[in-house]
Amino acid sequence: MSSLQQVNPRVRQDITPGALKPFKEVIDVSAGDPHRAGFKPVTFVRQVLAVCLLPRLLEEESLPLDVRRRAQRLLEACEGGSVGSYTASSGLPHVRRSVAQFVTRRDVGVPARAKDIFISAGLERALMVFVKLLAGGEEETRAGVLVPVPGPHTLPALLDQARVTLAPYRLAEARRWAVDLDELHRALRSARERCRPRAVYISNPGNPTGHVQDWESIEEVIRFAAAERLLLLVDEVHQDSVYGPGREFISYKRVLFEMGGEYSDTVELVSFHSLASAHMGEDGLRAGYIEQRNVDPEVMRFVDTMLCTDISTPVTGQLALDLMVDPPRPGELSFDTYRQEILLTRAVLSQNAQRAQEFLNDLPGMSCQPAMGGIYLYPRLHLPPEITEKAEMLKVQAEDLYCQMLLEETGVFLGAGCQYGETAANYHLRLCVLVLPDTLEEVLARLASFHRHGRASSP
Amino acid sequence: MSSLQQVNPRVRQDITPGALKPFKEVIDVSAGDPHRAGFKPVTFVRQVLAVCLLPRLLEEESLPLDVRRRAQRLLEACEGGSVGSYTASSGLPHVRRSVAQFVTRRDVGVPARAKDIFISAGLERALMVFVKLLAGGEEETRAGVLVPVPGPHTLPALLDQARVTLAPYRLAEARRWAVDLDELHRALRSARERCRPRAVYISNPGNPTGHVQDWESIEEVIRFAAAERLLLLVDEVHQDSVYGPGREFISYKRVLFEMGGEYSDTVELVSFHSLASAHMGEDGLRAGYIEQRNVDPEVMRFVDTMLCTDISTPVTGQLALDLMVDPPRPGELSFDTYRQEILLTRAVLSQNAQRAQEFLNDLPGMSCQPAMGGIYLYPRLHLPPEITEKAEMLKVQAEDLYCQMLLEETGVFLGAGCQYGETAANYHLRLCVLVLPDTLEEVLARLASFHRHGRASSP
Known part of the structure; x- marks a missing residue:
């Protein structure tokens, strides 16, 4: 795995040509992409799809019977029995x-x-x-x-x-x-x-x-x-x-x-x-x-x-x-595995959202509404004049500048909230919390370090 | 398999609500769709894709080693190792x-x-x-x-x-x-x-x-x-x-x-x-x-x-x-199978094109240029006044009427050549020859019967 594995391919292009960076890897939490972030695919889904692509696996007894039955049904639904x-x-x-x-x-x-x-x-x-x-x-x-x-x-x-x-x-x-x-x-x-x-x-x-x-x-x-x-x-x-x-x-x-x-x-x-x-x-x-x-x-x-x-x-x-x-139902062979996988993702998402929200609210100059669903947090950011003035000078959005600096200095890529011509001094960040807990901790630690001690410190 | 398996799903909608038809099944040769027409997928392609979807098949020894190696390489090319x-x-x-x-x-x-x-x-x-x-x-x-x-x-x-x-x-x-x-x-x-x-x-x-x-x-x-x-x-x-x-x-x-x-x-x-x-x-x-x-x-x-x-x-x-x-190369485990599959498709296509061209040229009021490639023949059609006059009355294109009648009476669905405002009396049909040889024979037989004895007989 490349050390850049967790970054969106478009972002990676933007930063790899740069000089040596003071961080080991870039982590992109600006948008959701669960498998890139390290979540595993749902086993049942992948098993059935593999059989649909290679129908001789219908006879593969190491695959659960409900998987093979479902694949059979789906193949019958395809023209000529082929995907x-x-x-x-x-x-x-x-x-x-x-x-x-x-x-x-x-x-x-x-x-x-x-x-x-x-x-x-x-x-x-x-x-x-x-x-x-x-x-x-x-x-x-x-x-x-x-x-x-x-x-x-x-x-x-x-x-x-x-x-x-x-x-x-x-x-x-x-x-x-x-x-x-x-x-x-x-x-x-x-x-x-x-x-x-x-x-x-x-x-x-x-x-x-x-x-x-x-x-x-x-x-x-x-x-x-x-x-x-x-x-x-x-x-x-x-x-x-x-x-x-x-x-x-x-x-x-x-x-x-x-x-x-x-x-x-x-x-x-x-x-x-x-x-x-x-x-x-x-x-x-x-x-x-x-x-x-x-x-x-x-x-x-x-x-x-x-x-x-x-x-x-x-x-x-x-x-x-x-x-x-139409996932596996209680009593079916694949149900337990399916349920565990779903519950794990849900637990990670929920815990991450709570952990990040509390963490962000403890940072000076940041406030974050609690989320009740979805995969993002959207904290509000109070920017010091150093940043807003520099942004004005460079003719860029202040949040974009903040995110760019954060990326250059820490390798964390957050989404800048600016869109639809937001009013000035109303700054936000977009943070995807559908990541593995260790990744979240790393993101929060780097963000806190940058935010407290970097150029973005609260006045 | 349904008796309608060989017809494009859009066409099938058009004809199934109709009355009892004098044919067993509809055959759609208006456009290409090889697997619907009964051609088998390339084994190597499907094997590799199945492994990519279900990476635990990387260990499946009944799959050729070159298949598993290729899948490994492709998974490494995907973000987070996932499709x-x-x-x-x-x-x-x-x-x-x-x-x-x-x-x-x-x-x-x-x-x-x-x-x-x-x-x-x-x-x-x-x-x-x-x-x-x-x-x-x-x-x-x-x-x-x-x-x-x-x-x-x-x-x-x-x-x-x-x-x-x-x-x-x-x-x-x-x-x-x-x-x-x-x-x-x-x-x-x-x-x-x-x-x-x-x-x-x-x-x-x-x-x-x-x-x-x-x-x-x-x-x-x-x-x-x-x-x-x-x-x-x-x-x-x-x-x-x-x-x-x-x-x-x-x-x-x-x-x-x-x-x-x-x-x-x-x-x-x-x-x-x-x-x-x-x-x-x-x-x-x-x-x-x-x-x-x-x-x-x-x-x-x-x-x-x-x-x-x-x-x-x-x-x-x-x-x-x-x-x-980048298919299997000579010397690789999957090469022979791959080569046989490709040669079979090519042979069927080539023989079908020749067979159909000769057959169509033998029909009265039909002439067909030999094809050198692609998956279609495009024979020219001389329509009798019964058809052209009826089409004029119904305000439809004469070829469309011919194809509609052919479909209703024989269950064969050909493409009508009319497009871009062709000049009158310049009629063509589109016939996809990428079908199994038996299917082609059935299509030609029904077409000949309709063409010689049906309403479209040459004057």
Whole structure:
């Protein structure tokens, strides 16, 4: 293993050409990538996929029988019994049915239909298709999307590329990054002066803020979307990572359904999930799904076509998705191992989040809201004038400068919070806590050392 | 296996709701999908991928040692040793190097550089990125691309979606679908009246025409592109499927290089290859590569970014690509099996093409140029007035009607040649010959029966 193993390949390019550094290895905690960070793949998932790729392993008795049975079923779902064949643009019907059954179980019986499920090559791909369909117009008539600030750091580039206007709504940091209804209304009014808002993007559990909406908060947002006729684009990729005491994941779909006819048959909802969840971490296999509700069938036909001409989802990813939504059940041979693996990841994530939050709050000039889910913490940073003045001189964002210095001096790569033109003196960092505990300790130690004694010391 | 196994899932949807049909199963020969058609995956490829997914198979002694060694090497090339991690947007550096070495060997020593190779999730994805970069302008200032007629049937939708104008150039059917220089000039002049032509798309070996360009023909096209300052977009996906006597595949890259400084350092060339080749048939794994030459580095940086924000290529596909371009070599344990598998596919393809061409030429009202490569035949069809008049009445294309009737009556699904507004009375069919020989016989028998005795009988 290279000493740079834990850093995103793009970051590594940026730093390797440099001079000798005072650290042994770079650790990238700016974004999540569980296997790169040292988490092990789910055994059941990999066993089944290996058999699907090499069907003679169906006879391999060292593999559990439930693994081989599942592989057999999945191969029967593939054209010509091979993962090498194309699939329908909306995905393998078998996988769409599995997803519908998963959603129904998850939502405590609220029904889901396979025909409302579309498989895509990950969240970004599916989101891009929807946003492109919304796009249109120029200047004040240009389509707009309300987006959370802070929100997923990959979102602005994606919306830009799709040529829609970003209309930011701020999450309430002091209330653990809650979605604030008044702020949604303010953001909408403001947006209407410069574009035509068509949708509101929600990240729940929140990326990178770690908030998890409760039933009431979700209902508020749905009423808002209904009253303002906005499409709800709901990123629920971290639904398996809710660890806040007493918190559980509640889907928008479930709340919408329970709100009854006036809402459940009219509000347009598209929710997203993917293999990039903490438990699976199979980001490299590239697959996810959307579930739609109340979206015009004509639009959905277009979605299907666009998903198709662009790229059909890799079949190995589709099968992994099936295994994610339909894992081993109690009593099955692979269940115990599966359960232990999932519980371990969950425990590490939860403990890391708590440990890091407490640690960061003990640092001078740092404050961090507790997270209840997701894979990030988003601490606030009070920067001394040395940094802010230097940033101004260099014409860079102060947080970017802080992160660059931290990287150069300690080898720790954090995400800079600056986005959507944040107001000055409102600085944040993005820290992915889905890492092994030892890695987290190393990150925190280096960060503390830099923060206390380096150029970023509190005045 | 379902009796509908050989039909594309999209087609199957179209016909299953119908009444009882006078045939046992539908056979879709409108497009290539080797595993759906019954070809077996390459053993070496699947063995290595299975080990990569389930690394404990590294110890599995029933797998050949070269398989396990290769898997070990590929896993070392993945972040965190897992196919579940993201890769750099341009692909795994290891795979890019393998591709560069393959291209160098293929082109008899003409050097290729890994930094000019970009991995993408299949040809369409990569092509879309380039075409989008060309796109711009409206009406007469809109970007245009010269496209072959006949050409790949998926091309028009893709270019439309990217908002560029199609500028068709006709291939010379009477000369075995040769690329005609005068026709290129005519097409360019004509295009300049309604758009700004920026690129010329080449399909070699030709999809769906089966022509294979010789050195001289390629040189002509390169001189044309150089003189007219057009970017060359060269689809060479079927480079492994050249079977015409005395023919070999020659890459544009190689010819361009050999033409020397004036050309080799200036003409912008982007060539495409993918896992959807006949020998691999791993369409479902979704990966391909492009090699660029002389494209502006600024543009390439943008390509890298667009490939990244949109989708990073599935890792299983990237690894399969590595195995495609660097297969077992003589003396290695897996070589004999690999060689036999490849030779079998090649023999079937070549024999099928010859058999079908002769058969079709024996049918009244049909004529078919011999193919020298690729996976299609593109026979010409003389339709009786019954069909053309009915089509006119129904306001559909006559070939579409013929294919629809053929499908309804015999269960054989051929591609209708009509595209880009072909002139009337110039009808063609697209027949994929990458099928098992028994399937081909069944297709030909049903087609002959329909053609001789059905509504399409020659007058």
